[in-house]
């Protein structure tokens with residue numbers, strides 16, 4: 108953009124296309140550009156570089172007024188429930204999160220709540236061994252709600268500070284699977300008041316406009332408290348989280364930037380916004 | 386839906402009398418919007434709407450009694466033509482074993498699709514061998530073995546300490562010994578920008594010469610579909626595409642983007658988590674879905 112000499116219709120189109128290409132969606136990109144045009148008129152902006160700076164500010168505004176960081180309950184265990192569609196990165200994220208919490212001196216237990224997919228329990232078990240935390244699991248095919256129940260009892264009995272629960276991937280349009288998730292949420296809140304203390308939607312950054320439907324339907328089912336945006340180490344920018352934050356008020360709290368247990372970072376609005384234009 | 390939006394536009398335009406070029410542009414904006422909302426890549430959308438405009442002008446839509454229907458028909462026909470004919474044929478080697486390899490981004494559905502494809506081939510009377518060449522992901526080998534047990538299809542593995550190149554060449558030898566006529570290789574998920582892992586794919590290709598390399602793409606992928614597909618095609622070379630998770634409500638615009646940028650056909654579609662949830666690709670169905 109520093110190549111451009113003046114602000115013209117072509118530049119506006121170019122800026123809007125950067126947003127669309129980041130998966131922000133036409134509707135949200137359009138809205139942000141219209142806001143920027145208003146601002147440019149009011150402030151009589153003449154320089155393209157200034158325009159880009161204001162655009163970044165406008166995008167960052169979407170992320171203000173938010174709960175940063177994961178909630179910790181007054182009484183242990185603090186319970187985190189990980190949900191999301193198939194293959195988004197839930198199980199791997201649990202390994203990373205368990206590692207982070209353990210490193211800050213907490214006793215962490217993880218629950219193998221995916222009793223359906225082939226080798227899902229074994230996969231989480233490998234993470235438990237790697238990180239050095241306890242895992243609660245049942246047989247393949249058993250009721251996920253009963254695994255959650257057992258995990259909560261074990262966490263209380265063993266004084267765990269944190270319990271992180273894995274669930275099976277499910278497409279948000281599958282009515283019976285979403286009902287199963289609702290039931291899991293109810294069992295958790297019945298056993299521990301105010302739990303789950305965080306219900307995190309694990310969302311693949313390469314996802315396009317379907318992410319809004321995912322966020323809406325998962326939110327309707329289990330009231331999301333935040334999003335983990337995974338695979339941001341790829342080339343996708345994850346722009347659809349702007350629409351999600353705008354329309355649903357669900358904040359991105361963490362980002363996944365790789366496949367090892369260290370690859371978890373706090374969401375950084377400045378870094379995210381800069382990356383949209385890099 | 387796009388159809389209703391176009392009807393509305395043309396109703397208003399007809400009141401003004403004769404249609405002009407900028408009227409066609411307002412119609413094309415709706416087409417562009419529908420395609421972007423369906424996750425078709427922006428550059429692909431631009432090329433596509435340009436082609437639609439040429440056809441629309443050529444067919445003189447303003448003389449039509451039902452211009453909205455005509456535009457929809459042009460768009461649908463153009464989409465269907467671009468997606469190629471229904472072609473779920475796999476290349477089989479004149480001398481067995483035929484070697485198929487599935488590649489793609491993390492979590493796209495490769496391992497599950499290897500099982501589905503093997504099941505499909507077994508039902509066709511072939512004798513498949515699945516190859517556990519993902520030595521990185523925790524329990525990836527176990528995942529394929531569990532699927533193999535469910536389907537009564539053998540799985541070749543050398544554990545997770547061996548180089549995937551050695552695993553694949555070992556599998557070819559084993560297939561001959563077992564009398565298997567088709568080998569399906571499950572590879573580890575990888576980023577198209579990971580130089581080492583892309584190199585690994587090139588090395589596997591050099592060593593075992595797969596007859597068919599299939600790119601597995603999650604149907605909910607957004608604008609990066611073009612970058613991803615093009616990079617895999619340029620660096621490794623692909624023969625076809627399998628689009629997964631089409632049992633969801635993603636519009637699947639990636640189908641158009643991937644075909645447009647690689648020219649390679651979509652051969653199969655994944656429509657569920659079970660091992661029988663694989664369908665051949667039907668271009669007109671996907672075209673309707675993309676248009677909403």
Ligand SMILES: Nc1nc2c(ncn2[C@@H]2O[C@H](COP(=O)(O)OP(=O)(O)OP(=O)(O)O)[C@@H](O)[C@H]2O)c(=O)[nH]1
Nearest residue numbers: 193194195196197198199276338363364365491492
């Ligand atoms: N590059 C990259 N890969 C990731 C990231 N997070 C997860 N993955 C990979 O994505 C793939 C899927 O991860 P899983 O943790 O199995 O995903 P899941 O949501 O539990 O999948 P299901 O349980 O099958 O629904 C694995 O290959 C992970 O290594 C990330 O931040 N970056």
Ligand SMILES: Nc1nc2c(ncn2[C@@H]2O[C@H](COP(=O)(O)OP(=O)(O)OP(=O)(O)O)[C@@H](O)[C@H]2O)c(=O)[nH]1
Nearest residue numbers: 193194491492493494495496497574630655656657
């Ligand atoms: N609903 C649905 N789920 C699918 C489909 N294909 C695969 N899945 C699910 O998607 C998730 C990821 O599938 P995998 O086969 O593990 O994906 P992968 O590409 O091998 O993952 P990595 O090896 O980590 O790269 C699993 O939960 C599968 O059950 C499909 O067509 N529909």
Ligand SMILES: [Mg+2]
Nearest residue numbers: 197198221227
């Ligand atoms: Mg999982």
Ligand SMILES: [Mg+2]
Nearest residue numbers: 495496519525
């Ligand atoms: Mg796999």
